[in-house]
Amino acid sequence: MYKILIIILLMVSSFAKASQLYNSFSDDSLSVQAADSTKETLTFQQVDSITYQCYLVGNWDKLINTGKEAISQQIDYKRLRQRMGYAYFAKTDYYSSMNHYEKALKFDKTDSDTRLYLYYCGLYTGNNAYTRYQLGKLPYETRKNLKAKPFKIVDAVDAEYNLKTNDNKTRYDANYGRLGVSTKLGYRLSLYQSVSTFAQLVDSSGLKQNEYYAGLKWNVCPKIDFMIAYHYLNSTIIDSVTYRRQLPWRGKAMDISKDTLPGNLFYSKISFIVNRFQFGLSGSLFNYSKYDSIKLAYTKALTQQYTFDAGVTLPGKLNLNLKSSLTAMFDLQTRRLIFSQKIGALLSKNFWLEGNVTFGNLKNYTEYDGLYVFNADDATTFKTGLGFFWNLTPNICFLGNYTYNMKYFDKNNIIIKYNQNSFSTGIIWKI
Amino acid sequence: MENLKKIAFILLFAGIASLSMSQSQSVIQSAYSKSYESEQAGSYTTAINELKPIYKADDYTVNIRLGWLSYLAKQYTTAIRYYNIAIALKPYAIEARFGCVKPLSAIESWEKVKENYLKILEIDPQNTVANYWLGVMYYNAKDYVSGLKLFEKVVNLYPLDYDSTIMLAWCKLNLSKQIDARILFNQALIIRPNDSSALTGLKLLK
Structure with a gap:
């Protein structure tokens, strides 16, 4: 019995020693000997x-x-x-x-x-x-x-002109002009301001809209940006006929031929970059005046927009960039989804080409960080376009864009659809 | 008779165990001895190989020794890994952290070097080596305020230490504390007459 026990003990002891020695070689992850001899x-x-x-x-x-x-x-x-x-x-x-x-x-x-x-x-x-x-x-x-300055009151100036033509007899060509100034407030803080004007004749009315936009961007860290923006829109509708209307900010009904309808948009966005991937979460509140055809008066209304976007730049010299965004819009009565897809590529060292397509009802939709607001009475239901940025010199960039829009309006409960072609041209001057 | 058998068995077992242990100890001691000889001869790879047969991942001594030898053999990333094992085995031993700082400095992993010095100072706040070298790191990063605090500590502990006195003087100069800087540069000249760094500092103050 004891003999067996001694043999077992000796065997266990030898096994433990052997195992210890084996482990000292094989378990040593720091051993210079590679496990895979082919590598x-x-x-x-x-x-x-x-x-x-x-x-x-x-x-x-x-x-x-x-x-x-x-x-x-x-x-x-x-x-x-x-x-x-x-x-x-x-x-x-x-x-x-x-x-x-x-x-x-x-x-x-x-x-x-x-x-x-x-x-x-x-x-x-x-x-x-x-x-x-x-x-x-x-x-x-x-x-x-590098001639870098933390503060520069005018870092860049940009100008844009846009002409919109359509195939509807009651809608005339529309003109849009915009001037923007970019200011560096620090290495991590920048301000962009813009003024614009829009004009169009619709039926017997003339629509003129002057706008002011200010967007403040802060780099929380190299890969996270936070942005807040404010956009003021002042729409003026000049009618050839005088109407008796109740304006919410004037208190009582009065005979007018010119309605001034202010709108305020508040926007915020947080963006993340993970190497080739870009993500963004944004939200906006658009407060505006809406004509109530039953009350025959303007009432205040609010549109909320929440967007998630994700983009990727693919490897290769083309720098092919794909960006998708999904937007949820909340109006007084409606909730709707908008999907947008962009694709861009660097065709040559100085030439960037970009295509885009957007599906959904774009009434009061905002894009480019709240810079553009689709607040026309005639809603867009689909748009697609092609644009380019051409760096003529290191400081001057010329841009152009064509966009096709499918639009509609409600005329006495009849939906009338039409097509709009939009041509833009512009210049960015980096000072 | 039965009891006698038991005693004999216990004695036999104890003898075997003791023999095995003493043999094992002598193997370990011999491996270390050979490793020291190879290190003295400058054969660092041989010194490493002498220790391989007795390597145990949970042995602080062998890990720290292999860390040092790998550092001497310029196998810096391997040295760091051995030192990190040693640090994990004895988290409050500042020896392993000081050891690790050498290969980390060799590969310019300054953030990790800083991390190790900060940890050393957490364990031993008065450690003059860590205070001095962390101070140098802050000084090189132009963080004179942080550097000053550390050099001041060393100078208070060792008022005749030239290195910390001169570094404290340069910190004061960079922070525009000219009166303090002048006193310290002059003190550095007392400790080390005609010191070029102190003379340069005094020239800048004129």
Whole structure:
């Protein structure tokens, strides 16, 4: 009995020792021996030497592949990420470059070279907010060399003219003009203001609308923006006939031939960027005057809009960008959904082409951060268009756009549909 | 007779266990001894390989030793991983954190270096090495206010320490505290006569 026990004990002891020795080899995750003999095991010195050599001779593909392999073998450090970032930058893959420089920043937040390339990555991916954020983190001397200023009262000016034509005999051509000014209030704060005017003859009435827009954008951090905006719309309807109308802000009914109808839009948005992906959540409240055909008077009304949008920029030199947005609109009586899809591509170094399509009833719909409000009486039910941005010089950008709209109006309970063609042209001057 | 058998069995078992343990201890001691010899000879990879057979993931000593040898062998990321295991095994041992700072500095992982110094100061707030080097990091990042606090602490503990006195003087100068800076630069010249850094500082104050 004891013999058996001793043998078992000795066997257990030997097994434990063997197991301990085995574990010291096989469980050592830090062992330089790779489990997979077919894969080359890299050392820190090899990685550093190979990637540095590739960096010096500009062998970007080998640098990237070695770097990827090193990272998969848990060899990861600042210089490697900087070299990989630079390799992607040289290959004009700015999103991948940004990704590696951001990893380099995690090792050393004070490295101004990393910050500088993050600034350029932001610049070349068209992410102004990100660019400004990184610019603000650069050393004073670098900012001075880049001629960067935290405050600039007029950073850019833009002008736009739009002509709308249609195939309905009661609707004349409409004209829209807009002038905008962008102000830098700091590296993380910017203000955009715009004034615009719209004019159209409809039946026997003339419609004129003057607008003011102000949007304040704050970069909470490089990848999160917060925005608030206010849009004032002053619509004037001049009738050829004088009507007796009850205006909500004048108290009593009076004979008038000119109605002035103010509207106020309050907008806010939060945007997130996760490398190639962009997400946004926005909400707006539009307070306006609505004509009640039963009461024969104007009453105040409110439209709420909530939008979720998501976009992605695909790899490749075209920088193909896809952006979808889903909007829920809440009026007094109706709830409706609007879906919008955009696609854009960088056809040449200076030429960006963009197409869009929007489905749904766009009555009081707002887009471009509350800058445009579709508050015409004739609602749009579908629109699609094509636009371009052409950088004539580094400071001047010329833009053009064509949009086709399907619209309708209610004439004595009869729905009349018509088509509208809209042509826009404009210029952005970066001062 | 039965009791005698039991005693004999216990004695036999204890003898085997003791023999096995002493053999195991001598194997470990011999591995360390060979590893030190190889380190002295500058053969760091051999020194690492001597310790491999006795490696245990839950052994603080072997991890810290492999961390140090990997650092000497310029295997910085491997060294960091060994040191991190040692830190996890003895979270309040500042030795492993000081060790880890070396490979982290070699790969310029300054955020992690800072993290380790802050943790050391959390455990040992008066540690002059951590106070000084964290102060240097703040100074290099142009955070003179944070640097000043740390250098001041070292100077109060060691008023004749040249390195912290001169760094404190430069912090004061960068924070436009000219009177304090002048006193400290002059003090640095007492500790180390004709010191070029102190003379440069005094020249800037004129």
